Amino acid sequence: MPTILDKVGGVINEIEGGTYPLWIWAPVAVLGLIVLRWLTRPEPYKGVPEPPCPSKLWGHFQSAHVTPAGRHWGRYFDVYGPSIKVNAPLGLVTADPATIHHVLTTNCYSYTKSTFTRPFVKRLIGEGLVWSEGDMHKLQRKQLVPAFSQEAVNLMGPIIRDVVERCSDKVGQLMDQGNGIVDIHDIVSKTTLDVFGRVALNLDFDCIEDGSPEIRRKWRAQSNTIIKPDGFKHIAVLRAFPWIANLPVPVIQAQGDVKAVVEPLAGDIIETARRNANASSIKGNDLLSMLLRTGEMTGNRLRDNISTFIVAGFDSTSASATWCLYALARNQRVQNKLREELLAFGREPTEKDLASMAAFPYFDAVIKETLRMYPVTDAERVALEDDVVPLKFPITKPDGSKITELHIRKGDSMVIPFICSNRLNLVWGDGDNFRPERWLDEKTMPPKDQLTQGWSNLVTFSEGPRLCIGVRLALLEMKIILFTLLRNYTFSLTSDKFEVNGYFFASLIPVVKGHEEKGAYMPLRVAHYEG
Numbered sequence: 001m002p003t004i005l006d007k008v009g010g011v012i013n014e015i016e017g018g019t020y021p022l023w024i025w026a027p028v029a030v031l032g033l034i035v036l037r038w039l040t041r042p043e044p045y046k047g048v049p050e051p052p053c054p055s056k057l058w059g060h061f062q063s064a065h066v067t068p069a070g071r072h073w074g075r076y077f078d079v080y081g082p083s084i085k086v087n088a089p090l091g092l093v094t095a096d097p098a099t100i101h102h103v104l105t106t107n108c109y110s111y112t113k114s115t116f117t118r119p120f121v122k123r124l125i126g127e128g129l130v131w132s133e134g135d136m137h138k139l140q141r142k143q144l145v146p147a148f149s150q151e152a153v154n155l156m157g158p159i160i161r162d163v164v165e166r167c168s169d170k171v172g173q174l175m176d177q178g179n180g181i182v183d184i185h186d187i188v189s190k191t192t193l194d195v196f197g198r199v200a201l202n203l204d205f206d207c208i209e210d211g212s213p214e215i216r217r218k219w220r221a222q223s224n225t226i227i228k229p230d231g232f233k234h235i236a237v238l239r240a241f242p243w244i245a246n247l248p249v250p251v252i253q254a255q256g257d258v259k260a261v262v263e264p265l266a267g268d269i270i271e272t273a274r275r276n277a278n279a280s281s282i283k284g285n286d287l288l289s290m291l292l293r294t295g296e297m298t299g300n301r302l303r304d305n306i307s308t309f310i311v312a313g314f315d316s317t318s319a320s321a322t323w324c325l326y327a328l329a330r331n332q333r334v335q336n337k338l339r340e341e342l343l344a345f346g347r348e349p350t351e352k353d354l355a356s357m358a359a360f361p362y363f364d365a366v367i368k369e370t371l372r373m374y375p376v377t378d379a380e381r382v383a384l385e386d387d388v389v390p391l392k393f394p395i396t397k398p399d400g401s402k403i404t405e406l407h408i409r410k411g412d413s414m415v416i417p418f419i420c421s422n423r424l425n426l427v428w429g430d431g432d433n434f435r436p437e438r439w440l441d442e443k444t445m446p447p448k449d450q451l452t453q454g455w456s457n458l459v460t461f462s463e464g465p466r467l468c469i470g471v472r473l474a475l476l477e478m479k480i481i482l483f484t485l486l487r488n489y490t491f492s493l494t495s496d497k498f499e500v501n502g503y504f505f506a507s508l509i510p511v512v513k514g515h516e517e518k519g520a521y522m523p524l525r526v527a528h529y530e531g
């Protein structure tokens with residue numbers, strides 16, 4: 001009985017007027033079908049404006065990398081609106097709130113981190129919550145969420161205060177040693193690393209007193225390698241050929257160095273706890289103790305998540321607090337007004353006071369404005385299936401008609417630069433201005449339907465099922481750091497010409513003009529607050 005393949009082969013043989021064996025015509029037919037499908041595929045993101053490409057060789061990579069964070073895409077959004085299209089592998093670059101909501105919330109599990117981002121995340125922090133996708137993510141999230149409830153986070157308050165008091169004392173010493181100039185980025189990042197040692201593992205890294213040099217040196221080395229002007233080449237090559245991520249190239253594998261230090265520490269503690277105690281007798285308000293008590297997550301998964309919390313939590317929180325102190329140093333009026341409010345409170349605020357912020361309207365506004373202006377990360381996604389995404393801001397075609405939604409094909413990628421979304425001039429009017437007052441009067445805020453739907457209508461902590469799990473912890477820690485330092489010290493710029501720009505690598509790294517060789521650096525003039 002002739003099969004369908006024999007029949008197709010027969011037809012081809014008839015057309016060709018010859019007789020070809022199956023092993024010749026079958027691959028030719030399959031290849032032909034693939035080429036035909038490829039040639040007739042619909043154009044990705046049809047109708048979306050495509051700004052000129054700055055480099056034939058590097059596309060937008062080089063310019064986006066060497067331009068301070070947000071400015072490369074931001075200036076296109078000012079001209080073309082918040083949806084633009086660029087060459088693969090980036091695809092759609094969007095700050096449109098409706099698209100963002102659809103991708104991050106409504107249809108979150110139909111979009112995954114890209115083939116570039118996932119191996120990078122795995123090397124950096126392991127196969128924990130940030131790395132996981134789909135059902136695995138839902139399960140891990142369910143197991144971990146109780147450890148990040150407001151109640152659980154409030155219990156971490158005393159640990160954070162203890163470390164931050166040490167930080168405040170150290171700032172005084174550094175001030176004396178450095179003629180009043182202190183690298184705020186360095187001391188705040190040591191502080192948050194110490195906080196995370198304690199709140200994640202109940203372990204004292206003692207970074208404030210220059211302990212645990214290995215973790216600090218490795219983190220600094222890897223971020224400073226990537227933010228160098230030619231660091232984009234590593235990223236561009238990895239994006240084009242994601243399989244390279246597995247090669248034993250030092251600059252690539254260095255991205256796993258911090259995990260390599262943290263993981264054995266977490267692994268040892270988990271193993272000791274498993275051997276020595278029954279779960280209910282484990283004491284401590286740190287994340288590991290809490291998770292060991294619930295017993296829902298064990299072994300390597302638990303270890304990878306503890307390592308995830310440290311790496312995802314310490315640098316993002318430290319960068320946010322550092323940018324806040326910088327913004328206050330640039331805006332003395334705001335700093336004075338804020339300090340007045342903090343001192344007027346008259347007693348030590350409890351964790352509850354800090355969580356509600358009802359007593360601190362201006363502090364609340366300053367924190368929101370900092371996290372609007374300086375979101376420390378952004379997102380990339382790849383569609384797992386064909387989809388249609390809505391646009392809040394329709395695209396006007398040359399013939400005057402409007403595009404109100406975009407057709408996405410399986411495999412299409414997109415970039416969501418959070419910093420541009422939070423500063424979109426179309427929405428905020430003066431997106432690049434640090435103006436906490438905008439949060440104090442709802443009438444001066446943009447309409448809600450033009451904003452994203454994450455924490456405080458910002459996308460800083462993402463939104464939807466993958467909203468940052470550590471948001472409450474990050475906010476409490478930031479508030480304790482700022483409250484403590486502003487009560488004791490004043491901060492100002494070192495000179496009128498001081499210029500600092502942010503560059504992305506795992507967080508928003510401050511780089512000072514004229515001191516680029518130092519990498520991450522934020523020198524500020526610090527003095528005791530005399531009252």
Ligand code: HEM
Pocket residue numbers: 129130141308309310312313314316317320375376377378379380459460461462465466467468469470471473474
């Ligand atoms: C100001 C500080 C912080 C900012 C701005 C921030 C921002 C973010 C953002 C934007 C995401 C989503 C990433 C994505 O899906 O592509 C995220 C996820 C995450 N963050 Fe944070 N984060 C901060 C602090 C923290 C802290 C303190 C922790 C502590 C453990 C933490 C742990 C995580 C984890 C585990 C995820 C993955 C959540 C999931 O996929 O379900 N973050 N964070």
